[in-house]
Amino acid sequence: MKLLHVDSSITGNESISRRLTADIVAHLRAGRPDIQVVYRDLDAVPVPHQSAALMAARSGAAAGDNMRAEVAAADTALEDFLSADIVVIGAPMYNFGIPSQLKAWIDHLAVPGKTFTYSEAGAAGLCGDKRLIVASTRGGIYSAQSPKATHDHQESYLKGFFAVIGVTDISFVRAEGVRMGDQLKEQALAVAREETSALRAA
Numbered sequence: 671m672k673l674l675h676v677d678s679s680i681t682g683n684e685s686i687s688r689r690l691t692a693d694i695v696a697h698l699r700a701g702r703p704d705i706q707v708v709y710r711d712l713d714a715v716p717v718p719h720q721s722a723a724l725m726a727a728r729s730g731a732a733a734g735d736n737m738r739a740e741v742a743a744a745d746t747a748l749e750d751f752l753s754a755d756i757v758v759i760g761a762p763m764y765n766f767g768i769p770s771q772l773k774a775w776i777d778h779l780a781v782p783g784k785t786f787t788y789s790e791a792g793a794a795g796l797c798g799d800k801r802l803i804v805a806s807t808r809g810g811i812y813s814a815q816s817p818k819a820t821h822d823h824q825e826s827y828l829k830g831f832f833a834v835i836g837v838t839d840i841s842f843v844r845a846e847g848v849r850m851g852d853q854l855k856e857q858a859l860a861v862a863r864e865e866t867s868a869l870r871a872a
């Protein structure tokens with residue numbers, strides 16, 4: 671069984687999402703020590719953003735020397751995802767959405783014929799065999815009953831994107847309100863720890 675572990679926080683050692691993804695992976699590994707883990711740190715080693723030159727090079731146009739590394743990085747992002755049975759993503763809320771590093775990585779997963787198909791009926795996902803666990807961190811509170819729920823373009827985006835490519839087995843481990851004082855932060859971390867312990871075994 672293969673597990674892809676992706677972090678995207680830019681806050682280094684202070685990062686809460688990095689702590690949560692590490693705990694999630696440790697929890698899954700405790701039940702399945704034979705899991706093979708591939709780790710990607712999108713802050714330390716960012717993937718290239720989509721661009722006209724990258725799209726052209728990936729669609730078969732002769733890639734100049736300057737594009738080869740970008741094509742390889744985009745291909746690796748897709749291959750990492752396709753070969754994983756479980757994907758654990760650290761997804762902080764930054765400016766109401768996800769980090770641009772994570773968005774750039776996700777952009778390389780939206781490949782017709784690989785992760786979804788188009789037909790007259792619309793898009794059909796090809797990734798229904800994968801399990802996704804998202805470690806979601808946010809400074810404020812945006813869950814359903816909150817007056818700020820409509821500002822959530824982070825979890826709602828991730829749910830929408832991965833649903834389109836067919837991933838229906840999605841769990842969120844959430845620490846929210848972590849910038850609303852020490853007491854709320856500790857409560858949020860305790861909730862996230864409980865959610866991690868409750869994750870079913872791999």
Ligand SMILES: Cc1cc2nc3c(=O)[nH]c(=O)nc-3n(C[C@H](O)[C@H](O)[C@H](O)COP(=O)(O)O)c2cc1C
Nearest residue numbers: 679681685686687762763764765766807808809810
């Ligand atoms: C660049 C940046 C933008 C942020 N934007 C938001 C935001 O829009 N809403 C919010 O509730 N918290 C926001 N926060 C707070 C983070 O969501 C919070 O600190 C969370 O712990 C970030 O995850 P991390 O600790 O793994 O980096 C922001 C933090 C940073 C560093």
